[in-house]
Structure formats: structure tokens, C-alpha cells
Amino acid sequence: MIEFGHGTHVGLRRTRNEDTYCADATLGLFLVTDGMGGHQHGEVASALARDAIVERVRGGLSLVEAVHGAAAQLLEHAQRYDDALPMGTTVAAIRFSEQGYEVAWVGDSRIYQWHNGLRRISHDHSLVQELVASGVINEAQAARHPQRNVLTQALGITALAQLHISMAKGQLEPGMSFLVCSDGLTEEVSDNAIANIVDRQDLAAQECIDHLLLAALDGGGSDNITAILARIR
Numbered sequence: 001m002i003e004f005g006h007g008t009h010v011g012l013r014r015t016r017n018e019d020t021y022c023a024d025a026t027l028g029l030f031l032v033t034d035g036m037g038g039h040q041h042g043e044v045a046s047a048l049a050r051d052a053i054v055e056r057v058r059g060g061l062s063l064v065e066a067v068h069g070a071a072a073q074l075l076e077h078a079q080r081y082d083d084a085l086p087m088g089t090t091v092a093a094i095r096f097s098e099q100g101y102e103v104a105w106v107g108d109s110r111i112y113q114w115h116n117g118l119r120r121i122s123h124d125h126s127l128v129q130e131l132v133a134s135g136v137i138n139e140a141q142a143a144r145h146p147q148r149n150v151l152t153q154a155l156g157i158t159a160l161a162q163l164h165i166s167m168a169k170g171q172l173e174p175g176m177s178f179l180v181c182s183d184g185l186t187e188e189v190s191d192n193a194i195a196n197i198v199d200r201q202d203l204a205a206q207e208c209i210d211h212l213l214l215a216a217l218d219g220g221g222s223d224n225i226t227a228i229l230a231r232i233r
Helices: 042-058 065-077 125-132 137-141 191-198 205-218
Strands: 001-007 018-026 027-036 088-096 100-106 109-116 118-121 165-172 177-181 225-232
Touching: 001 018, 001 205, 018 042, 018 088, 018 225, 027 042, 027 100, 027 177, 027 225, 065 088, 065 100, 088 109, 088 165, 088 225, 100 109, 109 191, 118 191, 125 137, 177 191, 191 205, 205 225
Parallel strands: none
Antiparallel strands: 001 225, 018 027, 027 088, 088 100, 100 165, 109 118, 109 177, 177 225
16 A cells, blocks of 8 residues: 655745646656746646656556656657747656556656665766766765756756666565655755654654655745655555
8 A cells, every 4th residue: 555645835936836746546656847947848848748657657658668758758849949948857756566666767856765764766867966976076065066956867858869767676565665856855955854754654644745845945945846755555
């Protein structure tokens, strides 16, 4: 059985919410998309990617196939706009099945697993993450780097030939929890603080999400904030 909570907030400094998400226990699909490009670009990109992935998963495709198909559809859609604004989105998604779970992501929206401790499954597709991986800077420096929001991969912006959809798979065990979120949460709330909230068994999944959103707002709410918590019972 999956218990889940979900929520989104525009934040304290934005006028529009370019995040969107899907939480569908019937499909076993939970995903967050974080759009970029401004009004009618970021909002459209994130919603279009979400809907395209849901449609393809419902049609029987794997999660990676669904994300790839959504990227192609978004690139085709973006070509109809004759202006200089980009039209892209991140995606972080998890799919549960009887065989276990699979995750896929592009960009810097994240996927965490809680099982006797918090572990980040995803790694950011960002300039700063590449600097960390190459040893140029450490994680503490990355957290305050002025270019930490510069992405190296995004649906609708990265050409299909260069698109890298990261993925992972694993087995499910009772007591596992998974958090899918946009960077509006992780920019304001540390992994330790996230772990302290997700670990609270006295709270329902939805209450944990409410606490996470409030923590991000208390931290400054500089971006749209979206999070989904799914617990395996």
C-alpha cells in the first residue's frame, strides 16, 4: 500500500507557479516538473511534459521511454514559438510496480529515498554539480555558488541527441519513503532538515509535506516549491 502526500506553493517572490506535478497511486506514478522560460513558456512546458509522461506511462511505456517521448513532444511544441524565450522543464519521476521502483530525472528536481536514513537517488544535471564531480568545488561551496541554478540538461531545451535521462531501479521494502521535489524546496531546506521531517512517523505523509512547504517558506521561499512524499506500507 502507498500512503502519499503532495503540495505546491508559488513561494514568496514569484507571481506565478511554473511547477506542476502528478501523484497517481493507481498508476504508481509520482512526478514533479519545474518549468523555465517565463509565463506561457515555463508553465506550458511543465504541464505539457507532465501530461505527456502520464499519457505514455498509462499507455504501457517505461518511465524512461515516457520521458524521452515527452522531450520530443516539447521540442516540437517549442518550435512553434518565434521568440527568444526558452521553453523547458526539469522532471523527476518515480514509478512503483510489483517488481519494485524505477526513477528517471532530467535537470535539478530531486528524488530522495528514506530507509533508515535519507539518501539522494538523483544527481543534479547542473553546472555546479559537474564542478563538484570534478573536484573543483565541494558540496558546501556548491550550495552558495552564484551559478547553482544553471542546468546542463532540460526537456524542451536540450536536443534529443544530447539529452541524458538519468535512471535508477530498486526493490521496495515496507517502511521505505520517497520524496520527489523541485529545487524550490532544496534551495531553502537542507537535507538534514528534510530528513528530520520525513522521518516523523507521528505525522501522516500529507502533514510531512505541509511541514516541508512551510520550512521552505520560512527559509525565504525564493522559488516555486513542490513536493510529493510516498510511503510504502
